[in-house]
Amino acid sequence: MTPNATIEVIDPGLQTTVQAWPGRIGFAALGYSPAGPMDHVSFRAANVLVGNPGGAPALEVPMVEFSCVLLRRARLAVTGPDQARLTVNEVEVPTWQTFDGNEGDEVRISRAGDIGFRAYVAVAGGLDVPAVFGSAATALVTDTGGVQGRALVRGDQLGVADARATNGHRRLPEELRPRYTTDWEVEVLPGPHAVPDHLTVEDWDELLATTWRVDLNSDRIATRLHPHRFRWARADGGPAGGHPSNMLDTPYPAGGVLANGDVLTILGADSYTSGGFAVVATVPHCAIWKLGQVRPGRDTIRFREVTYDEAVALDQKVEFGLAPTRAVPT
Amino acid sequence: MSSALLHLIDADDGRPVVRFLQAGDRQVLVEFGEVEVDLRLNFHVHALLQDLRARPIEGALEVVPGFRAAMVRYEPAEVDRADLVEALATRAREATELADLVIPSRLITLPVAFDDEMTREAVNRYRVTTRLDAPNVGPGDNIDYIVRYNGFADREEFFARFLATTWWNAFIGYFPGLPSLYALDPLAQLSAPKYNPARMWTAEGAVGIGGPCVVLYPIEAPGGYQLFGRTLPIRTGDQPQPPAAGGPTVPDPLFRAGDRVRFTRVTEQELLDQRLQVLEGNYRFDVVTSDFVVAEHLADRERLAAEVEKVARFRRRAAERVEIP
Numbered sequence: 075m076t077p078n079a080t081i082e083v084i085d086p087g088l089q090t091t092v093q094a095w096p097g098r099i100g101f102a103a104l105g106y107s108p109a110g111p112m113d114h115v116s117f118r119a120a121n122v123l124v125g126n127p128g129g130a131p132a133l134e135v136p137m138v139e140f141s142c143v144l145l146r147r148a149r150l151a152v153t154g155p156d157q158a159r160l161t162v163n164e165v166e167v168p169t170w171q172t173f174d175g176n177e178g179d180e181v182r183i184s185r186a187g188d189i190g191f192r193a194y195v196a197v198a199g200g201l202d203v204p205a206v207f208g209s210a211a212t213a214l215v216t217d218t219g220g221v222q223g224r225a226l227v228r229g230d231q232l233g234v235a236d237a238r239a240t241n242g243h244r245r246l247p248e249e250l251r252p253r254y255t256t257d258w259e260v261e262v263l264p265g266p267h268a269v270p271d272h273l274t275v276e277d278w279d280e281l282l283a284t285t286w287r288v289d290l291n292s293d294r295i296a297t298r299l300h301p302h303r304f305r306w307a308r309a310d311g312g313p314a315g316g317h318p319s320n321m322l323d324t325p326y327p328a329g330g331v332l333a334n335g336d337v338l339t340i341l342g343a344d345s346y347t348s349g350g351f352a353v354v355a356t357v358p359h360c361a362i363w364k365l366g367q368v369r370p371g372r373d374t375i376r377f378r379e380v381t382y383d384e385a386v387a388l389d390q391k392v393e394f395g396l397a398p399t400r401a402v403p404t
Numbered sequence: 405m406s407s408a409l410l411h412l413i414d415a416d417d418g419r420p421v422v423r424f425l426q427a428g429d430r431q432v433l434v435e436f437g438e439v440e441v442d443l444r445l446n447f448h449v450h451a452l453l454q455d456l457r458a459r460p461i462e463g464a465l466e467v468v469p470g471f472r473a474a475m476v477r478y479e480p481a482e483v484d485r486a487d488l489v490e491a492l493a494t495r496a497r498e499a500t501e502l503a504d505l506v507i508p509s510r511l512i513t514l515p516v517a518f519d520d521e522m523t524r525e526a527v528n529r530y531r532v533t534t535r536l537d538a539p540n541v542g543p544g545d546n547i548d549y550i551v552r553y554n555g556f557a558d559r560e561e562f563f564a565r566f567l568a569t570t571w572w573n574a575f576i577g578y579f580p581g582l583p584s585l586y587a588l589d590p591l592a593q594l595s596a597p598k599y600n601p602a603r604m605w606t607a608e609g610a611v612g613i614g615g616p617c618v619v620l621y622p623i624e625a626p627g628g629y630q631l632f633g634r635t636l637p638i639r640t641g642d643q644p645q646p647p648a649a650g651g652p653t654v655p656d657p658l659f660r661a662g663d664r665v666r667f668t669r670v671t672e673q674e675l676l677d678q679r680l681q682v683l684e685g686n687y688r689f690d691v692v693t694s695d696f697v698v699a700e701h702l703a704d705r706e707r708l709a710a711e712v713e714k715v716a717r718f719r720r721r722a723a724e725r726v727e728i729p
Contacts, residue, residue, distance in 0.1 A: 102468040104657050105580040216580050265408020266425035266433040312439045322439060323584060325468040325475035327427035348470050348577030356428030381406060385429040386480050
């Protein structure tokens, strides 16, 4: 049996996984992407609320459908968009604050709205999942980490790493929570492969002016946008290939916006570490969380160019809201 | 818009141009030379890599090589980007000249079974589910296509050419443990266009070629390279293990960037037997540590230059007669 077994999955939902932040860092040269939560802001907030380190193993619940039964008394917190309706034994409980459940309680998250895409569930003490290459984060593409490298299924039991963890009840004030929407503004920095060598100035202006529709075929690997033919500053990829987006294989940055032929593709937590396409822009760290809440097949994205200094300052603002002291007693 | 080019070192005395490019707010991409399949560009990447590993720059957390570029990941709170780029530029300028460069390397020998059942299965599935009229799946299969595209007389001539060269693992990436192999023999000059559209399924262990690059598929996956055989499972040492005394599990990859690979031909049955041994943990991979002396490769290139040009011209003429997928 699972030591300290605390939750047992009843309805695993679409693709619920154990994640940890910042994920599998330092192994990109061996081909490992970091994995970890797609929305690290909501994820870390859930952990901070229950008194865990922000990166402790916790659950990522896409499309907001999940239920489990508690096998012992535990303190939990659920974060995410308002569409996540949280109930304990069918009684509604607020998200973004801690709650206690007893042995036998059923905790359910269901969809009650249309905004946002992923909810997060943290348990005080952190989920007890072994680190593989330095992280418990699940990478589905390679079956690495988490529970046997896969999404959770009915009957999975998860223990708690530190069963004695105690912390007061906390909630995160509304003004410090991320703002979810259906029409997203996502910050970008140009490059590494932008104007003038790859894109024309007109292409870049178009990239910023277009309201991009997010393709239904988007996941933890990549957020794919609707096809668009850029003019390109070169006729082809030379020896790298016939399409001007083709490159000799290049390492990809986190948040890279690459031109996969005519399809702009934003790399996600489980993305490829390298490949043969031009990375025309990069989503800076302050905005990467938004890609975890974009709903495939429905939401839109507009890119807003920021300077490097703005990106760094915006990231400090995001981090400010995640400091453990920001959560207030209830 | 602001420029992504943060700094540039002009080409000088045989050294290629070096560009330092913004890649978000936590990475800088260091790119050598222009877009050409010239292994010397990759050796420059390795020279920088070697230097950064021996003498890390504070705040630069990770260096990830590609064919002609290295991605440097840093923590903006720990290092000012302008200082980082300046330090990287100094390193690039002072890096070992190729003529003096020795890259720590290992020679790995792997078995290959050509035209095995899984290769045929992947191509068949593509015909049935994706594109029946693609020139690389008929007449014949991917192997016949490679043969036509490179101007070989028959399959055996292609297999012999593939086996005759040592392959350079320029970098690892895309999937965990996936090596990108380039022929070290300047006379090999093998290449093939990629699938269009991509293939939905490839067996783990598949061996394929796209452009001049040979890859080994570490996992079952979609793909775009022309398939011609199968080798051993190459993803080793990364399955979840009980954490040793609380420490993190340490990866023990079969390949490292800068390794060399040679292939020996086996029958499909021999391969299946050896694959089983790997999966059971009873196979001893043939790995010999031996440094790679870049000067020797450069000398080969120079000595064979005229002949290389002849082969390249022959291959180009053959390729011109072949339809691209």
